[in-house]
Amino acid sequence: MDKITQRMKQIEILTIVLFMLILIFFIIYVINEHENIFLGMYKIITSPAILVTDFIHVGGIGAAFFNAILIFSFNFFLVKLFKVKITGITIAAFFTVFGFSFFGKNILNILPFYLGGILYSVYTSTDFSEHIVSIAFSSALAPFVSSIAFYGEISFETSYINAILIGVLIGFIVVPLAKSLYDFHEGYDLYNLGFTAGILGSVIIAVLKLYHFEITPQFLLSIEYDIPLKILCSSVFISLIIIGFYINDNSFSGYLSLIKDDGYKSDFTQKYGYGLTLINMGIMGFISIVFVMITGQTFNGPVLAALFTVVGFSANGKTIFNTLPILIGVLLASLGSKGSIFTLAISGLFGTALAPISGIFGPIAGIIAGWLHLAVVQNVGLVHGGLNLYNNGFSAGIVAGFLLPIFNMITDNNNQRKMNIQRKHMNFLKAVQTNIKKRMDEKENKENK
Template sequence: MIILVCFLTYIINESENIFLGLYRIITSPAILVTDFIKVGGIGAAFLNALLILSFNYFLVKLFKIKITGVVIAMFFTVFGFSFFGKNILNILPFYLGGILYSVYTSTDFSEHLISIAFSSALAPFISSVAFYGEVAYETSYINAILIGVLIGFIVVPLAKSLYDFHEGYDLYNLGFTAGILGSVIMAVLKLYHFEINPQFLVSSEYDMALKIICSSVFVAFIIVGFYINNNSFTGYFKLMRDDGYKSDFVQKYGYGLTYINMGMMGLISVAFVTFTGQTFNGPILAGLFTVVGFSANGKTIFNTIPIFIGVLLASFGSKGNTFTVAISGLFGTALAPISGVFGPVAGIIAGWLHLAVVQNVGLVHGGLNLYNNGFSAGIVAGFLLPIFNMITDNNNQRKMNIQKKHMNFLKAVQKNIKNKMKEEEGEDK
């Protein structure tokens, strides 16, 4: 509601042509990094975001899907990336592909809607193919739609299969899936001389306005959550101690505490970005709202701060600029379950490694996977998981061996005591 009010106020007081801006957004290649605030203006960017949010909300209501933690995460993720890669047209082929998959497998589309919504991470493929070169042809549009439909059709079984690689320790599973799928599609396109020109297009003129809007929204979440939770923070400390592994906070703690956590995580994320010195823009909004969304489905203060620390430590002496550090820190919190399950030191290591990996994996999909950090997080989680499991199992085995030694020692002491007591009884007789 606050975002809508700010948007309407801006439209009333400014002469910006939002529909012309929206046209520019829709016809842009949308590859990493394309800030829609820079492309079409802040009014058009907010209009695009509100349209996409409304579209997904309509589908959730239409198919009577219960609002759980992962649904909230989906809403905020697609809303955030509407400032940064997704537009109201380039997401539609994925949904069509999802419908065809449901028909083909004789399943309910509502079972796959969340995965399909997340699969729009590959929306830049649609825009880049449709508007490839200086002149777009009818065949370009058809090819773009076919690619989107194909992705929507195969993404659900792929996501289920690739989940086993990181076992749920990457909260952005569809980001990892999109990275694998995007890399394969990009390889095929390059085979036929399809080349992507990288770009870095971000805005900087709305820094303070965006900080105020975001902070206001996050404070509002805390207030609403406080009210729903019987005007108290009771139970929030328990939520903060949750390891975040396969955790739906809505189902475990209710809406009140979940909203409080979302607001708190939003404010902490704002503080992190401010600390790095990065100005607020479209990609930063995507990172912030993704963190807030997944704060209903795994992220807490305790399991994300180690990730932030790890990214900051990795940035010292590295080639990463403030934008890379800020974005990697925000999206790197996909690794929060590692910190929650294996401890803060493991979280710091994961954050440190994430910054190293994320700066290199974008090459394989040509910047056409918006969830590049989710792809990186999946690789990091899959790499670290067996190592941390080995260490944990070894420590547990040591503890068991020590306990066995203690038990054997106590048994030996008890046996000696009993023998002495028997000897004393024999002497008395």
């Protein structure tokens, strides 16, 4: 067995271990609480799922975990079936979609997107395996399916058909849209599909409102499972570190190089290997827990989504060094603002999508990006009506697209100044050398005479 195959087997073992850990937590909790998870699942599936809908609050923690396990199993099955390579972005998709299974995505409202992705691959004569990751992320717009399916103004049959059609349409067009909109932020927003979903969702909601489709805002959060969720997350993150340590030949060797990475277009699995990547994911998980505790926010469904998203993208760009400035910027922006603790905690964690800005342009640029992100994210939700779960990804794309030309201008200007200074130094040295040579020639001529 070659080294790459061995590493892939180890990743599969890791996935199974983490899955079993979460499954054990789920079973123990359900047994202790005697929860009716099927009634809870019904409540979750029939929920509009718009921002902010915590499935732990809606259906109970047992049903929320059951929903997450179903979605995780579904995506794992697709990855195995279509032999998708486990890269950094694949891991990011796994963890992000799993996290949002507690916060907007259920096993039914994501299915139309995959159907749309299959139709797109057939239409373009491409392999569906090439699009699975993008389609998985596109379920950010899952609330469109739920909200339309259970819209009470028209018959159930018509609502369900409309919901499926709009989900299929989104899955069909999201891949070419994502490729095109990537150029706006040039990869400085790690959540490109969040930005794409924001644009697409804004257009769709505008069309729906034209025909008097109304959205009822809601804000549902659980508060009673703080300690159990902290214990679960800590267990998962320490498991990542331990398994990564084992895969990396029982060593942290090379981790310093990883955390110095700028995070721009960085697949850590390819650059540093799976072991160091998993170590980074676990450490970033604990940093995220500390940040949430600093804000004073209790753990709930949306917090789980944010935590697992950070951990997932710690395989594809996020490190300690390039995310801390973003978190500091968000904290500074909160001083004197009227935002809630919940908004601060969620925006800080999701705002680390801007990590490449910090990595490329430096910590000051990262602090500015984090500060601006908190301001923007609190207002862009109105554009898509709360139906884009990756609202922070949308905001991060706007912030990155706005700051990028400015930072490039400053960087180019600084580089030009350095080049001018270097040119002046070179000219001065040449003049000195010429002068010295001239004097030496004159002295030599006098001696010859």
